[in-house]
Amino acid sequence: MAASRWLKPEVYPLFASVGVAVGICGMQLIRNITTNPEVRLLKEKRAAGVLENFAEGEKYKEHGLRKYVRNKSPEIMPSVNNFFSKPN
Numbered sequence: 001m002a003a004s005r006w007l008k009p010e011v012y013p014l015f016a017s018v019g020v021a022v023g024i025c026g027m028q029l030i031r032n033i034t035t036n037p038e039v040r041l042l043k044e045k046r047a048a049g050v051l052e053n054f055a056e057g058e059k060y061k062e063h064g065l066r067k068y069v070r071n072k073s074p075e076i077m078p079s080v081n082n083f084f085s086k087p088n
Contacts, residue, residue, distance in 0.1 A: 037051070037053060
């Protein structure tokens with residue numbers, strides 16, 4: 001009874017958007033901890049000091065999503081933009 005009082009259908013989109021945001025933050029946190037060359041969790045790796053490993057940094061920077069959107073147009077809906085901006 002109390003749950004139905006607080007959990008209304010109107011708040012489901014809010015729960016979904018907050019859940020997606022938390023998921024994106026969690027994914028980025030896991031990505032940084034596991035693949036970032038500047039983050040070292042093991043004591044042996046931290047003892048190495050500052051490394052000049054440019055290839056590993058470039059690999060981290062050029063991830064799959066960046067490669068995918070590199071040559072794309074920075075528009076959300078290109079077909080709608082073309083429809084309204086270009087005369088027939």
